[in-house]
Each structure stands twice: as structure tokens, then as C-alpha cells.
Amino acid sequence: MLYFIGFGVAVVAPLLWLSQDKQQRPPGPRRFPLLGNVLDISVDDIWLLFSRWGKEYGSLVYIKIFNQPTLIINSHHIAVDLMTRRARVYSDRPWNYVAKELLLGGHFMPFMDYNDRCRRLRRAAQEGFRKATLPRYRKIQQAEATRAASELLQHSANWVEHLSTTAASTIMSSVYGFPPTDDKNPDVQAIKQHTERIARAIFPGTYLVDTFPWLRHLPAWLCSWHRDTHGFYAKDNAVVQRLFHSSETGPAVTFSRAVAEKVDEGLLDDGDAAWLCATLLQTSAALCWFITSMVIHQDVQARAHDELDRVVGRNRLPSFDDKDNLPYLNAIVHEVLRWRPPLPIGVPHCLAVNDVYQGFHVARGTVCIPNIWGMNRDPDVWGTDAEMFRPERQLDEHGNLRSRILNTHDESHTSFGFGNRVCPGKHFAGDTMFITCATILWACKMSASRNVHGDLELPSEYAHTGTPMTLHPTPFPCEFSARFSDALSQVSTERNTE
Numbered sequence: 001m002l003y004f005i006g007f008g009v010a011v012v013a014p015l016l017w018l019s020q021d022k023q024q025r026p027p028g029p030r031r032f033p034l035l036g037n038v039l040d041i042s043v044d045d046i047w048l049l050f051s052r053w054g055k056e057y058g059s060l061v062y063i064k065i066f067n068q069p070t071l072i073i074n075s076h077h078i079a080v081d082l083m084t085r086r087a088r089v090y091s092d093r094p095w096n097y098v099a100k101e102l103l104l105g106g107h108f109m110p111f112m113d114y115n116d117r118c119r120r121l122r123r124a125a126q127e128g129f130r131k132a133t134l135p136r137y138r139k140i141q142q143a144e145a146t147r148a149a150s151e152l153l154q155h156s157a158n159w160v161e162h163l164s165t166t167a168a169s170t171i172m173s174s175v176y177g178f179p180p181t182d183d184k185n186p187d188v189q190a191i192k193q194h195t196e197r198i199a200r201a202i203f204p205g206t207y208l209v210d211t212f213p214w215l216r217h218l219p220a221w222l223c224s225w226h227r228d229t230h231g232f233y234a235k236d237n238a239v240v241q242r243l244f245h246s247s248e249t250g251p252a253v254t255f256s257r258a259v260a261e262k263v264d265e266g267l268l269d270d271g272d273a274a275w276l277c278a279t280l281l282q283t284s285a286a287l288c289w290f291i292t293s294m295v296i297h298q299d300v301q302a303r304a305h306d307e308l309d310r311v312v313g314r315n316r317l318p319s320f321d322d323k324d325n326l327p328y329l330n331a332i333v334h335e336v337l338r339w340r341p342p343l344p345i346g347v348p349h350c351l352a353v354n355d356v357y358q359g360f361h362v363a364r365g366t367v368c369i370p371n372i373w374g375m376n377r378d379p380d381v382w383g384t385d386a387e388m389f390r391p392e393r394q395l396d397e398h399g400n401l402r403s404r405i406l407n408t409h410d411e412s413h414t415s416f417g418f419g420n421r422v423c424p425g426k427h428f429a430g431d432t433m434f435i436t437c438a439t440i441l442w443a444c445k446m447s448a449s450r451n452v453h454g455d456l457e458l459p460s461e462y463a464h465t466g467t468p469m470t471l472h473p474t475p476f477p478c479e480f481s482a483r484f485s486d487a488l489s490q491v492s493t494e495r496n497t498e
């Protein structure tokens with residue numbers, strides 16, 4: 001066995017290296033034999049490195065992670081050309097053994113190639129969260145937004161936890177029909193931890209076996225990927241299955257009920273369906289960036305308060321019926337998602353067949369990483385001040401939300417991804433963002449805390465935590481005060497009547 005590995009590393013890998021590098025490739029940083037650029041990418045904030053490379057080498061940057069050809073896409077225009085216009089070619093997912101097989105038992109649609117099985121699961125997700133279906137979740141979203149505003153006014157210190165609870169509870173109620181829950185709920189914790197484990201495992205270069213598939217034949221005791229993942233799938237699968245099947249006896253109109261019907265009709269596999277319902281919770285990061293932006297940009301907050309006073313008044317809470325009349329608030333939501341994308345390097349795509357683009361050869365199996373962070377500040381699309389948080393950029397000269405910014409499907413950012421793999425939860429996430437931001441702004445004035453000398457301690461707009469794939473602001477002390485005398489009592493009354 002050791003001879004086999006030695007032979008692989010010493011002879012086969014360099015031969016592969018030499019034989020594959022003769023085609024015309026996009027420019028990129030210098031690659032080292034065997035390692036490629038793996039040492040370059042072992043940095044924090046990889047999206048900043050990709051953006052720097054974009055400036056140095058151009059919008060398309062070619063690197064290798066060990067032997068894995070990888071294309072980094074830094075321009076919005078090229079991302080649309082490849083992942084949307086050539087979606088037939090660019091919609092698979094990279095080979096991934098550790099996350100996909102060991103942690104998820106092969107059931108997780110976001111990591112499947114774009115085959116029939118994936119298409120059926122995507123269709124189920126899209127039906128469950130398409131625009132026409134969204135009204136069925138709005139009561140839940142509104143109730144959670146009211147609860148968040150009430151908690152923020154009464155217990156400001158735990159603001160990150162409240163927003164995390166809101167995002168988790170909204171999704172648990174909409175997907176499984178559960179009553180409101182909180183962030184400490186063991187099932188919510190299990191799904192969060194499992195999402196974090198996956199985000200760590202899929203970071204490029206983390207596990208050798210994801211680049212050299214033959215390593216999966218090694219005995220388990222030799223491999224860190226077996227040690228790191230041991231027991232998690234069985235544990236997580238038990239939670240996911242229990243949640244999925246418990247919803248059979250809950251309310252009739254939930255996402256998981258709709259998905260379960262497709263299992264009964266023989267259209268979906270039971271295991272795939274259960275895991276589809278436990279997919280991704282990124283909305284809490286976006287809500288936390290919303291608070292950060294409001295604390296830093298008091299002028300924006302004041303303008304949003306004016307709009308709410310004009311359109312909604314102070315005698316009732318905002319509702320979804322107000323959405324079309326609150327262009328500035330919608331602009332804030334779009335700008336938060338543009339400025340701080342929760343998944344700054346998206347989810348990598350992969351080529352199903354060879355392609356040629358701008359004279360460059362892009363081989364089948366090449367991994368494409370969309371640098372969403374970089375694209376959202378592409379000066380050709382968002383202007384030279386793209387680095388700044390400025391909701392006005394999302395409005396036209398009449399103060400209306402811009403109907404379309406170049407192929408962004410009316411979102412004015414690329415934070416929900418591309419083409420056939422675009423996020424199926426984007427309208428649902430957008431609705432959750434709208435009603436939560438509107439309700440918090442209606443009830444609260446947000447400001448930085450003062451230090452012992454009485455000076456305001458503004459948070460850094462760059463400080464962040466999260467896994468190497470996700471972007472979450474570093475928690476900071478923040479004050480939430482009632483914007484007018486009976487704001488809290490109105491929120492509490494509304495909360496108690498729900």
C-alpha cells in the first residue's frame with residue numbers, strides 16, 4: 001500500500017502536472033510543482049486575496065489546488081457568461097468526498113452534480129419557495145420579526161443571539177411547522193454545527209482526498225478525514241430524519257409536507273428529501289450585517305426612519321403590504337447583501353465538459369469559484385465607490401428601486417449565486433430580510449455603545465468571524481432604544497396577539 005502511495009506522489013502526480021499544463025490557460029500566480037497554489041490560499045479572508053489577484057492578473061485567474069485546476073471568476077460579466085449563459089457546461093459541483101459522502105451520506109442536493117436527481121430536488125425546493133408560494137410563510141416571518149424587535153428593545157446585550165433565533169425559528173416553522181423556537185433549541189444547534197462542519201470541510205485544499213480521489217482507498221485509521229468526521233453523519237442523519245418525519249403530523253402547509261408528498265409520489269428519495277429540508281441558514285449573518293450598517297451609517301438609518309414614518313406611521317407595525325411603498329428600505333436590504341455577502345466565495349461550480357472561453361482552454365472537471373465579494377464591488381457595475389455602503393446606489397433618479405442592474409435578476413447583487421444553481425431560497429430569504437429590517441427600524445433606534453469615557457465605540461466594518469467560507473460580523477456592543485414612547489408597548493401587544 002505504501003509503495004502504491006509513494007508511486008502515486010513521486011511519479012504519477014508530476015507526470016500529470018507536466019502533461020496537463022500545455023494548453024492556453026488564463027493568467028494566475030506562480031504554481032509550485034505538486035502543491036500548485038495551495039500555500040497561497042491558506043489565508044484568512046480568501047475573497048480579499050482573490051480580489052487582489054483579480055487586479056493583478058485579470059477577471060479570470062487560473063490556479064491549481066494540488067492537481068485540481070481551478071478558475072477564479074472576479075467579474076460579474078464573466079460569471080454571467082459562464083455560469084448563466086453556459087449553464088449547461090458550468091452547473092456541476094466539484095468532486096467532494098469528505099463533506100458530500102462522509103458528512104452527508106451523498107444526500108445533499110447543493111453538492112450533487114446537475115443531474116436528474118438534483119433537478120428533481122431543485123424543482124421541489126423552487127416550488128416550495130417560489131414567489132407565488134411565499135404568502136404562506138408571511139405570518140411566521142412577521143411574527144418572528146415582531147419577536148426580534150421586542151427582544152432587542154428589552155435585552156439589547158444579546159442582539160446577535162436574537163437575530164440568530166429569528167432566522168432559525170422562521171425557517172424551522174416554515175419548513176417543519178414547529179412553534180417558535182430559540183437559538184438554543186438542540187435541533188437548531190445540531191443543524192448549525194453541521195452547516196459549519198460542512199463549510200470547513202469544503203474549503204479548497206482542506207483534505208487531500210478531495211484532490212486525490214484514490215486516497216479514499218487508504219485504511220481509515222491513517223486518514224484525518226475519517227477521524228474528523230467519524231460519527232457525525234449517523235448523528236446528524238438521525239436529527240434530520242426525525243425532523244422530517246415529525247412534520248407529517250404537524251400543520252398541513254409546510255415545506256417539508258410538500259416535499260414528503262413528492263416522496264410518496266415516487267419523485268424523490270426519502271433520504272434526499274429529508275436533507276433538502278435541512279439546507280443552509282445564512283439569513284442570520286445578513287441580519288447582523290444590517291445592524292452593523294445601521295449603527296455605522298446613522299444618516300441611512302434616519303432616512304429609513306423618515307420613510308417608515310411617512311408610509312407606515314407610528315400607530316401600526318409595518319407589514320408585507322407596505323413593501324412596494326418602501327423603496328429606501330428595500331434598497332437597504334439589497335445593499336446589505338451586496339456589501340457583505342454571507343457566502344463571499346459562493347458555492348463552487350464545476351465543468352461537465354471541456355470548454356473554450358476568450359481563447360482559453362477550460363478542461364472538464366475544472367472548479368469555478370465565483371468571487372462574489374469581488375463581483376459585488378465590480379467598479380464597472382457599481383461605480384468607483386463600490387466599497388462603500390450606500391443604499392442610494394440601488395435607487396433610480398426618481399427614488400424608485402432600480403428595476404434591473406445588469407443580469408442580477410432584480411436583486412442588484414450576486415450574493416445568491418448563478419445560473420442553474422442559483423439559491424432557491426432567495427425570495428424567502430429576501431422576504432425574511434425585508435420584514436425583519438422594517439420591523440426593527442420601525443421600533444428601534446440603533447447606536448454604538450459608549451465607553452467609560454463617554455465616547456461612542458463604532459464597530460469596525462471589516463471585523464468578522466465565521467468559517468473560511470462564511471462572513472459574519474464580529475459581535476460588538478450595541479444599543480437599541482425605542483424610537484418613540486409607545487413603540488415597545490405596540491410591539492409587545494402585537495407579539496401577544498400572534
Ligand code: HEM
Nearest residue numbers: 110279282283286346347415416417418421422423425429
Ligand atoms: C441571505 C440568505 C442566503 C444567501 C446569501 C444564500 C446564498 C446562496 C448561494 C451563494 C448559493 C450557491 C449558488 C450557486 O451555486 O451559484 C446558495 C445555494 C442554495 N441555497 Fe441559499 N442563500 C440564502 C438563504 C437560503 C435559504 C433561506 C434557503 C432555504 C430556504 C436556501 C437554500 C439553498 C439551497 C437548497 C441551495 C443549493 C442550490 C443548488 O446547489 O442547486 N438558501 N445559496
